[in-house]
Amino acid sequence: MPTTTTALLVLDLTGTMAFALNGAMTAVRTARLDVFGIITLGMMTALGGGFLRDILLDDLPPATFLDWRYLAVAASGGIIAFFLGQRLDRLATPINVLDAAGLGLFAVTGTLKGLEWGLGVVQAIILGVVTAVGGGTLRDVVLRQVPAVLHSGLYAIPALVAAALTALVVAGDLHLVPWTIVAAAVCFVIRMVGVRYDLHAPRPRGAREQE
Amino acid sequence: MPTTTTALLVLDLTGTMAFALNGAMTAVRTARLDVFGIITLGMMTALGGGFLRDILLDDLPPATFLDWRYLAVAASGGIIAFFLGQRLDRLATPINVLDAAGLGLFAVTGTLKGLEWGLGVVQAIILGVVTAVGGGTLRDVVLRQVPAVLHSGLYAIPALVAAALTALVVAGDLHLVPWTIVAAAVCFVIRMVGVRYDLHAPRPRGAREQE
């Protein structure tokens, strides 16, 4: 259905914009990068998860590389963040909000693409999580931070929830557009609650002794 | 022959378990990660080398991604390591032993897969080494350590030896199962001797001046 396809494209481009803004703002905040470094980091954050997804699916060249709309949205996000860079001290909140939004949207669209390409349910859910966390992981690795997915309490969990809900929506043959937006929103809320109250998944016993 | 195939699958899954335990234990030991971070790092260490191998071979989606046994073994290794995490101070030895075991097993199975897919001997040996060191390199990069393959004296060499012996076993048309296990064992012994006696390959002259 063209309407559904268009809706999913809009969700995917929204996630791309969210991650491009997030990556570029993180670049402005944590490192002394120039305009090209900022745009590059924004594009890497926005497109990295989709590239990993398409390599794992063998959909090469990656769809988001061939489609100029993804390149344009990702580059625009970087440019916008560059010009907002003067308000550095106010960036922490939007960085987290945009990251949580991209996380949910990419977990949904990554899982849907995996199912469309005939992966098993478990594999499609893993693919959704990889799509969601991949761009941010590349961002953190090149900025020399431990990737959020490894240490940041509720980061992998909300992506996993959104991916699993998406698989349920498809299995239950529900309407894709409203219900996958619900899945992305659940991810967003869990992530933001985790950030607000500094929640963490369990750590190994004895880990506290190290501190 | 199904028996040989089964034996090689067992070797490959054993290497996967060794690297999953190793990656997750390293996560417990060197960083304050929660349960999902630990499992993620275990899976990345266990599956990363095989993913790189399959990308280079164009065997996509990666065989180890489609086969639930690899995913289950890799995830189990992470979960086991999480519950062993309370005995942090005793982890150094098993971490090294598991790493050496995975190194040898993956060097063998990576080289065999390269030869099966028609690569030249040199390329198949390089592929074996990439399979063996790939997962640990990803582990070290996301934990912000210089990858073991770059600095840890005898790390690339034992993998190279196991890969070259595997190529000889195939060229000599010897029985795969006993002889490739010998190749993996030789790698294991060289690596453990290197760890025990802190052996290093030659460093450039003048490098000492920097210290």
Place this chain on the structure above:
Amino acid sequence: MPTTTTALLVLDLTGTMAFALNGAMTAVRTARLDVFGIITLGMMTALGGGFLRDILLDDLPPATFLDWRYLAVAASGGIIAFFLGQRLDRLATPINVLDAAGLGLFAVTGTLKGLEWGLGVVQAIILGVVTAVGGGTLRDVVLRQVPAVLHSGLYAIPALVAAALTALVVAGDLHLVPWTIVAAAVCFVIRMVGVRYDLHAPRPRGAREQE
């Protein structure tokens, strides 16, 4: 035309040698690596950009992995750098010169390959830049430095200029060999002027406050 093809192969192998020497010299200079670490880092720097290019193009296994000449040139560069390692204090200049040469040559050959494979002009230019900066980015990530492409004023820009000039050469149906060498040379000159005079692209306003 065989002559043109040969000329382009020579350019590509020259870039491979430049990056292998550069990566291995950087390894000698910034980290205490042994001979295998140094050769590995040289090969990673030399071949990494081309591997990324070929993954994005779906030309797998990568052409530079199957062709022994690339492997031999990349390994030789690492070995040469190892033996030059005793003159550590004089390496800063050749490291920069080799990096600038590889940058221009790979931007040209990456863009040409993208156009040959039917990519759009924008995508081919991005591919040229990825080919040019990819190897150095891998080098910096494993050595735990912020990648040069993100912070080093004039690094992405000269690669972008060479890639765009190459696209113009093809669009204008000019003779490939002299004019793409001009494109690579323009990149080289811009990069070296940037290094010499410490030029930078604009940084976000307010970024100075952080220092």
